[in-house]
Amino acid sequence: MLLRVEDLQVAFGATQVISGVDLAVAAGETLAIVGESGSGKSVTSLAVMGLLGAKGVRIAGRAEFDGQPLDLTRPGGTAKLRGDQIAMIFQEPMTSLNPAFRIGDQIAEAVLCHRSVSEVEAKGRALDIMRKVGISAPERRMRQYPHELSGGMRQRVMIAMALVNEPQLLIADEPTTALDVTIQAQILDLISRLQRDRGMAVVFITHDLGVVAQVAHRVAVMYAGRIAETGSVAQVFDDPQHPYTIGLLGSIPSLTGPRTRLTTVPGSVPSPAEMPQGCRFSTRCPFAQPKCAQQPLLREIAAGHRAACHFAPLELNFGAAA
Amino acid sequence: MANEAIAARTVRPAVIDTPARRSWRKFRTHRSAILGALIVGAFLLVALLAPVLPIADPAATDWAAVRQAPGAAHPLGTDEIGRDVLARMIWGARASVLAGIVSVGIAILLGVPLGILAGYFGGWTDIVISRCTEALLAVPFLILAIALAAFLGPSLTNAMIAIGISAMPIFVRLTRGQVINVRAEDFVEGAHAIGLSTPRILARYIFPNAMPPILVQATLTVAAAIIAEASLSFLGLGQQPPAPSWGSMLNTAKNFMSQAPWLALWPGLAIFLVVLGFNLLGDGLRDALDPRE
Numbered sequence: 001m002l003l004r005v006e007d008l009q010v011a012f013g014a015t016q017v018i019s020g021v022d023l024a025v026a027a028g029e030t031l032a033i034v035g036e037s038g039s040g041k042s043v044t045s046l047a048v049m050g051l052l053g054a055k056g057v058r059i060a061g062r063a064e065f066d067g068q069p070l071d072l073t074r075p076g077g078t079a080k081l082r083g084d085q086i087a088m089i090f091q092e093p094m095t096s097l098n099p100a101f102r103i104g105d106q107i108a109e110a111v112l113c114h115r116s117v118s119e120v121e122a123k124g125r126a127l128d129i130m131r132k133v134g135i136s137a138p139e140r141r142m143r144q145y146p147h148e149l150s151g152g153m154r155q156r157v158m159i160a161m162a163l164v165n166e167p168q169l170l171i172a173d174e175p176t177t178a179l180d181v182t183i184q185a186q187i188l189d190l191i192s193r194l195q196r197d198r199g200m201a202v203v204f205i206t207h208d209l210g211v212v213a214q215v216a217h218r219v220a221v222m223y224a225g226r227i228a229e230t231g232s233v234a235q236v237f238d239d240p241q242h243p244y245t246i247g248l249l250g251s252i253p254s255l256t257g258p259r260t261r262l263t264t265v266p267g268s269v270p271s272p273a274e275m276p277q278g279c280r281f282s283t284r285c286p287f288a289q290p291k292c293a294q295q296p297l298l299r300e301i302a303a304g305h306r307a308a309c310h311f312a313p314l315e316l317n318f319g320a321a322a
Numbered sequence: 323m324a325n326e327a328i329a330a331r332t333v334r335p336a337v338i339d340t341p342a343r344r345s346w347r348k349f350r351t352h353r354s355a356i357l358g359a360l361i362v363g364a365f366l367l368v369a370l371l372a373p374v375l376p377i378a379d380p381a382a383t384d385w386a387a388v389r390q391a392p393g394a395a396h397p398l399g400t401d402e403i404g405r406d407v408l409a410r411m412i413w414g415a416r417a418s419v420l421a422g423i424v425s426v427g428i429a430i431l432l433g434v435p436l437g438i439l440a441g442y443f444g445g446w447t448d449i450v451i452s453r454c455t456e457a458l459l460a461v462p463f464l465i466l467a468i469a470l471a472a473f474l475g476p477s478l479t480n481a482m483i484a485i486g487i488s489a490m491p492i493f494v495r496l497t498r499g500q501v502i503n504v505r506a507e508d509f510v511e512g513a514h515a516i517g518l519s520t521p522r523i524l525a526r527y528i529f530p531n532a533m534p535p536i537l538v539q540a541t542l543t544v545a546a547a548i549i550a551e552a553s554l555s556f557l558g559l560g561q562q563p564p565a566p567s568w569g570s571m572l573n574t575a576k577n578f579m580s581q582a583p584w585l586a587l588w589p590g591l592a593i594f595l596v597v598l599g600f601n602l603l604g605d606g607l608r609d610a611l612d613p614r615e
Contacts, residue, residue: 051514083517090515095508100530109526110516161516 001064002027002201003048003086003169008061008072010040010047010225015272017043018225021061022298023203025218027168030195030202032216032233034209034248038269040225041205045171048203049088050078066168084114087162091174093155097146103130104142107161114165129160133190152183156190163194170195173205188215209252213237218304221245224269224280227298231305241307241314243285279310287311348610355606361599365592369416378406380413381564389582399584402574410566411588417567418596421482421551421560422544428486429493430540436490437497438524438532442505451494458491467550471559478551478567481560485550489543496539500532507531534611541604545597552593568593 001024010018018040025031033041046052047059050072063070066085071077078086090096098106107126111117117125123142130138133156146154155175162170172191176184192215195202204215212219213233220230221244229242240246247265267284270276276283282292291310298308349355368375378396384404392399398407440451458466470484504510505528513523554560555569563570568589575585 049515051511079517081517083515088515090508090512092508096512098509098513098527098531101526109518113516113518113522158512161512 001025002066003203004064005048005072006062008044008047008063009059010043010052011058013056016225017272018047021222021225021227023048023220025169025201025203027201028195028199029218030192030204030216032204032206032212032219033222034206034212034219035222036207036269038224039222041207041222042173043225044222045088045173045203045205047072048078049086049171050075050082051088083110083167084165085167086169086171087165087167088171088173089155089158089162089175091177093151093158093175093178096158097154099146102143102145103149103157107142107157107164110161110164125164126160129164130157132194133157133160133163134186135160151179152186155179155183155187159187159190159194166198167200169201169203171203171205174207175204176211177206177208184211191215209237209248221248224275225272226280226308228281228309229305229307230298231302235302235305239302239305241301241305241312242281242309243287243314244281245307246314247284279308287314345610349606352606352609354602355610358599358602358604358606361595362603365415365419365596365599368412369419372412372416375412377409377412380405380409380566382406389578389585391582392584398588399582401571401585402578402582407571407585407588410571411568411592414561414566414568414571414589415592415596417478417555417561417565418548418551418593421478421485422548422596422600425482425485425547425551426489426540426543428483429489429543430536432486433490433493434497434529434536437494438501438528440494441498441501442524442528448498452498455491455494458488459495463488463546464550464553467554468557468559471554476559476562478561478565481551481554484554484559485547488550489547492539492543493536497532497536500535501528504528504531535608538604538608538611541600541607545600545604548596548600549593552589 003023003025005021005023008018008021008023009016021040021044023031023033023044033044035041043052048063052059052075059073061072063072065081070081097103104123104126107129108119108122111122111125112119115122127138127142130141135141135153135156141149141153146157149157159175170191175191176187179187188211191202194200202215204212206212216233218230218232219236221228221236221242223244229236229240229245236245237249240249244265247263250263251265265284270280270283276293278293278295279285279288282288285292289310294310296308296310298306299312300306301313382405384400387396387400387404389402390396390400390404396406396408398411401407401410436451436455440448461469467484467488470487471481474480474484510523510527513527518527551560552567552569552572555567556573558570558573560569561567571589572586575582575589578585
């Protein structure tokens with residue numbers, strides 16, 4: 001495993017937002033973290049990047065990167081790896097570039113920050129990576145400012161910035177949410193291609209299950225700061241074992257089969273203040289039982305497929321109802 | 323012939339549109355801003371060229387020509403001891419413009435770094451810097467400048483330091499607010515994500531994006547600083563005689579208001595014009611640098 005995170009805990013002041021999250025991703029593998037807004041998927045990725053620097057944030061847990069222990073508990077713990085071995089791309093390409101500097105300078109800056117090379121050499125690498133991520137006329141683009149580029153172009157620039165130092169791990173936090181679908185497809189394709197070429201590991205954070213099916217090898221479904229279910233894409237999509245996953249999958253429109261009303265997961269994620277005891281999904285779960293007042297463990301159902309539900313596997317416990 | 327002209331026009335290479343170019347385009351079409359720039363430019367030019375202009379010695383007295391009305395020999399007249407008012411006005415411009423720019427320079431040099439520290443680091447750094455700034459802001463600008471100038475002793479240099487320190491809190495506050503805004507931008511988080519160090523982020527990501535309002539404030543503060551220098555000189559705390567200054571010229575002129583009103587007219591008019599010029603220029607810059615348009 002390239003990255004292994006065990007029992008990650010994040011608290012903002014007195015509010016526990018991430019509880020006991022385990023993650024592992026191998027070289028060349030894409031792990032998708034899915035969940036709705038407020039499920040803690042972005043906080044998890046920022047914790048891994050060491051970007052939760054604000055006051056009052058407490059982080060606990062063990063982590064290992066490329067065989068070396070990684071200290072996530074203090075902001076400086078990942079500083080050396082950040083932008084070098086671990087890179088990140090963000091959701092908002094429109095605002096994630098410095099408006100005061102030319103594109104080429106910004107990409108070159110990422111190189112100069114981690115490699116002792118000349119400015120000319122850094123510019124050369126910037127030009128190379130811009131070409132690789134499919135930026136047309138890179139020589140001209142290098143001298144342009146962010147506001148002169150479209151959203152798709154800017155996201156390519158962000159990806160170029162993230163990849164210019166050839167990181168082993170790329171964390172992509174909803175990189176296509178702000179883009180229209182055709183550009184989205186191009187960007188996903190680009191990330192997959194670069195991943196194959198370099199054997200890079202990718203942690204892909206999204207709320208779009210269609211994207212997950214397209215790019216990921218493994219999935220972790222997060223709910224209210226915990227992992228609800230994890231497994232390979234085939235396992236989780238074809239044989240979901242957590243009622244929340246079933247609800248999420250039921251809410252995707254299908255192109256084939258009879259037209260039916262889409263199912264929704266009723267209600268919304270409870271705020272940390274009114275989080276139920278035990279299973280956090282119990283307030284919205286159609287299968288909830290008195291037993292759910294106890295915290296279910298993340299249990300292995302099949303090889304690599306685990307779900308945090310007392311009643312998994314659901315077929316056995318509920319028969320046709322599931 | 324005509325075809326060649328058209329061809330020449332169409333092959334002109336595409337100009338890269340930089341923020342600076344866009345701002346310049348907006349500034350160029352802003353009529354009052356151009357007027358302000360012209361006024362400021364004229365005063366700057368006169369101030370710079372004072373030593374080489376064909377004018378009389380500003381300190382040379384002529385007892386045969388005391389308090390002469392404007393005329394051929396002395397275009398703006400002479401003062402109470404026969405010195406050429408035009409020469410004194412021009413050398414006075416040097417003192418005023420210099421005082422305005424240097425004191426604002428001092429205010430920026432002290433205020434902007436403090437504002438960046440307060441805005442970026444927050445916490446105790448912010449509390450200490452902000453409370454001190456507020457204490458300074460509680461004292462009216464001119465009163466503070468007068469008190470400091472009196473404490474430091476009367477001279478043009480000390481007046482500039484006093485005005486600079488008095489104007490500093492505005493820059494601390496403005497910079498702090500800007501930095502708090504810019505710090506929350508996604509691109510700053512992006513800079514952390516590529517692993518840039520804090521000083522580099524401050525210099526390359528925070529400061530350039532916080533700068534436009536500071537530039538506007540600086541231009542407007544030059545106007546206030548020129549008035550402050552004139553006030554200090556009027557009170558005898560600025561430029562010391564016999565070196566000329568608009569403020570001290572006004573001070574002597576007030577004794578001769580009925581006999582020689584032009585003595586008060588010229589420095590008054592000059593202060594009015596240069597302050598107007600800087601204000602128009604500042605307003606124009608504000609419109610030109612406003613990214614929301």
